[in-house]
Amino acid sequence: MAERTVFQSVPKKHVLSVGPQASVYEAACAMTRVNCGSILVMEPPDKLLGILTERDLMTRVLARALDPKKTLVTEVMTPHPICVPPETKVSDAVLTMLERGFRHLPIVGPGHKILGVFSIRDALPREIGNALSQAEFHEQVNDALG
16 A cells, blocks of 8 residues: 555645734634644745644743733744655654654645644554664664774
């Protein structure tokens, strides 16, 4: 069975985004409305500036006791996130996430068009298993070379 691509695995193809002047509160409300774990920060019409995730809200806003209504998304987002093309295999995307320690990857097509956001939740167990096997292999190779 051929492995799915990140674009095939994303159930919702619309892109949730806010502008750079949005408050963290506005972003969190938008994420809650559509039950989404991340939101892209975009400069109109289509320039990706960063991504704000549930984890960012917890570690960069709540844990620092910042006021979400007075804090701009640009102050706490992850700027210039790693992106993947739509044909990226799910296990390769999961491997990138495991190695880099994050759970969301914007999918960017031709002309830098944002096509969606791949979440670790979009991966099937076997695809995660493939990524874990690859990560273990990379670790063994690094240990042998180190």
